Amino acid sequence: MANILIVDDDSAVQTTIRLLLERAGHAVVTASDGHNGLELFEAGDFDLLFLDIFMPGMDGFETMRKVHQQKPLTPIIVISGRPMPSDSGPDFLNMAVKLGAISSLQKPFKPAELVAAVARSLDLAEQRSKASPSDGNSIASCH
Template sequence: MEADILVVDDQPGIRLLLKDLLTNEGHRVLTAKTGKEALDLIYSHSFDLIFIDYKLPGLDGFNVLKKLEGKNRNIPAILMSGMVLPGEETMQLKNVIAVIAKPFNVYNIVEIVRSATR
């Protein structure tokens, strides 16, 4: 199924890799490099899935998802982390469907997206 996906990461290489991978899978992908930029896009577009980095400058991924939950915007989210795997408080967010460590396996990404967009 074709999905609208938002990729949020401050690293250009990660944004490009995920955009190319997901576009090749038939999805429509927008990207953001900050939490504020992500919220602006979420409030102006409709997304089926969000990939978001845990550690973002300024407003981090956890707090972006917490804000969405507070506004009842329960978009399924995949939290990415390159340093520290998020604690238990993260898994209590309703919209987090997976937490993945960077660097990640692209085949795992494809499987997670297929499962989430069925």
């Protein structure tokens, strides 16, 4: 089905997402930080990326910016375990979507939510690649 890159500094989260996606028939590669994820992204051909927003070194926002510099329409699902914002704090998941992520998931998430988000994102990628005269390897983000 799809070739998916997971970039998250939590190995348990990586393993959980990888197992869920492999069971759904996808090929999965994992990276433990933004630098390693970017190297894998540059060397591979990925249909979708999962990016944790908060990682040491290069965070998800910076990784997403660099991915979009190279392949601007690559679909990215951002994930975060930070608590949802209160009235005084920023909504980092919503912020990431406004900056170009196709979707977001709050950790912990249910397996069905993850699989559904992947299916929606891949469907959107296919629709947009047919509608876009670009290289066909990428997708515009949706808000």
